[in-house]
Amino acid sequence: MTEPKILVFDIFGTVVDWHRSIVREVLARHPQVDADAFALAWRAGYQPAMETVRSGGRGWVKLDTLHREILDRILPRFGLDHLDDTQRHALNLVWHRLDPWPDSVRGLTRLKSRFTICSLSNGNLGLLTDMAKRAGLPWDCVLGAEVFRTYKPDPRVYRGAAEVFDVEPAKVMMVAAHQDDLAAARACGLQTAYIERPMEFGAARPKDVSPDSANTVHARDLMHLADLLGCA
Amino acid sequence: MTEPKILVFDIFGTVVDWHRSIVREVLARHPQVDADAFALAWRAGYQPAMETVRSGGRGWVKLDTLHREILDRILPRFGLDHLDDTQRHALNLVWHRLDPWPDSVRGLTRLKSRFTICSLSNGNLGLLTDMAKRAGLPWDCVLGAEVFRTYKPDPRVYRGAAEVFDVEPAKVMMVAAHQDDLAAARACGLQTAYIERPMEFGAARPKDVSPDSANTVHARDLMHLADLLGCA
Numbered sequence: 001m002t003e004p005k006i007l008v009f010d011i012f013g014t015v016v017d018w019h020r021s022i023v024r025e026v027l028a029r030h031p032q033v034d035a036d037a038f039a040l041a042w043r044a045g046y047q048p049a050m051e052t053v054r055s056g057g058r059g060w061v062k063l064d065t066l067h068r069e070i071l072d073r074i075l076p077r078f079g080l081d082h083l084d085d086t087q088r089h090a091l092n093l094v095w096h097r098l099d100p101w102p103d104s105v106r107g108l109t110r111l112k113s114r115f116t117i118c119s120l121s122n123g124n125l126g127l128l129t130d131m132a133k134r135a136g137l138p139w140d141c142v143l144g145a146e147v148f149r150t151y152k153p154d155p156r157v158y159r160g161a162a163e164v165f166d167v168e169p170a171k172v173m174m175v176a177a178h179q180d181d182l183a184a185a186r187a188c189g190l191q192t193a194y195i196e197r198p199m200e201f202g203a204a205r206p207k208d209v210s211p212d213s214a215n216t217v218h219a220r221d222l223m224h225l226a227d228l229l230g231c232a
Numbered sequence: 233m234t235e236p237k238i239l240v241f242d243i244f245g246t247v248v249d250w251h252r253s254i255v256r257e258v259l260a261r262h263p264q265v266d267a268d269a270f271a272l273a274w275r276a277g278y279q280p281a282m283e284t285v286r287s288g289g290r291g292w293v294k295l296d297t298l299h300r301e302i303l304d305r306i307l308p309r310f311g312l313d314h315l316d317d318t319q320r321h322a323l324n325l326v327w328h329r330l331d332p333w334p335d336s337v338r339g340l341t342r343l344k345s346r347f348t349i350c351s352l353s354n355g356n357l358g359l360l361t362d363m364a365k366r367a368g369l370p371w372d373c374v375l376g377a378e379v380f381r382t383y384k385p386d387p388r389v390y391r392g393a394a395e396v397f398d399v400e401p402a403k404v405m406m407v408a409a410h411q412d413d414l415a416a417a418r419a420c421g422l423q424t425a426y427i428e429r430p431m432e433f434g435a436a437r438p439k440d441v442s443p444d445s446a447n448t449v450h451a452r453d454l455m456h457l458a459d460l461l462g463c464a
Contacts, residue, residue, distance in 0.1 A: 064398065116362075116365060118361075124396070125373060125375070126396050126397045126398055129348060129372050129373040129397075132372065132373075133348060140361050141357060141361040142372075142373045143357070146396070147357075164357045164358050164378070165358045165361075166358055
């Protein structure tokens with residue numbers, strides 16, 4: 001294994017626990033709603049919405065806007081069609097307030113001592129910055145789809161990260177809890193680290209976290225990744 | 233004065249002391265060279281080089297590349313035409329290693345407690361990230377011309393910063409040691425803070441730092457700015 005220089009991180013599910021954070025906020029605002037189903041429905045609109053941009057079907061639109069469009073679409077299904085624009089806007093910003101997994105801040109802090117650490121998320125820069133400031137995520141640089149004007153797994157995002165730092169793709173390691181994100185990064189020449197996040201979709205719905213030998217590293221969480229990469 | 237939400241910072245001259253840093257590195261490598269004249273000559277190529285991009289005369293090129301082109305052009309004048317590609321590349325990266333002014337890290341840390349703080353520089357993202365990591369500049373987000381694919385004072389850079397955070401331009405304050413940067417930001421609706429950096433071009437060449445009443449704030453340095461903006 002060549003030592004990477006830059007670690008780039010997927011965010012939703014890998015660094016922060018979107019499911020639990022959304023369930024918590026929905027329950028606090030609307031206790032009558034099935035918050036688990038609500039979180040899953042909101043997230044289910046994510047890939048199809050980004051695909052409209054990736055396919056060139058519409059111009060660049062940032063994730064805050066896509067999240068809001070999906071929200072507007074699912075609200076009637078949960079009896080929340082009466083929410084006004086201000087309430088919808090406030091709820092939509094929950095994606096800026098997602099909580100990190102318990103190991104994230106300590107793990108990233110250790111990784112930062114040895115590598116340049118950056119987000120590489122489909123979240124927009126404002127979202128990622130608000131999230132990092134609230135949660136204390138110690139990024140060296142906030143990178144995201146918005147910089148490259150297309151969404152992962154478009155190769156331009158992974159190659160773009162290497163170009164930003166003027167390094168060969170093999171000096172960049174993509175860190176994610178999703179094998180498809182890692183496969184796309186690998187196809188662009190990046191190293192890959194898989195992070196197990198079995199509870200990403202909630203404790204009631206454990207996900208398959210079996211290793212794929214194509215990845216450079218397989219880690220339980222970000223503290224374990226710091227161990228595996230030799231960080232103090 | 234409306235309270236700003238986001239502070240965006242010019243970097244070269246405002247947060248870091250480019251002249252002294254370049255003089256120091258050139259003297260260490262090539263003690264026979266007039267390092268003061270060398271630093272000024274390198275910087276003098278900066279605006280003309282960016283203008284070729286701003287005017288649309290050539291496509292997007294990041295600042296590392298422009299710095300290298302200027303370097304190649306001035307080397308013969310200083311008797312350094314014999315430097316090979318590796319040596320030129322290493323010297324060019326001095327812009328990633330500029331030292332902050334003595335008040336910068338403490339001032340930014342105080343400002344960060346109350347505002348979202350971002351670079352908004354013509355430097356490329358890799359340069360700004362390397363610089364921040366080495367110097368301990370605690371940015372919430374590294375923004376720069378590279379995100380907007382044009383150079384300041386193109387209005388798209390200032391407006392782009394407000395759009396990233398989905399706020400009115402008046403909620404953003406541009407912080408800079410250059411009145412022309414601030415005038416361009418003001419024309420886009422941003423608030424402006426002038427920072428006195430009388431020694432930007434070296435101690436032998438003090439620059440005019442008189443106030444312009446068009447600015448929202450006039451501060452001696454970043455600690456003073458933190459005082460004026462009510463930071464603890």
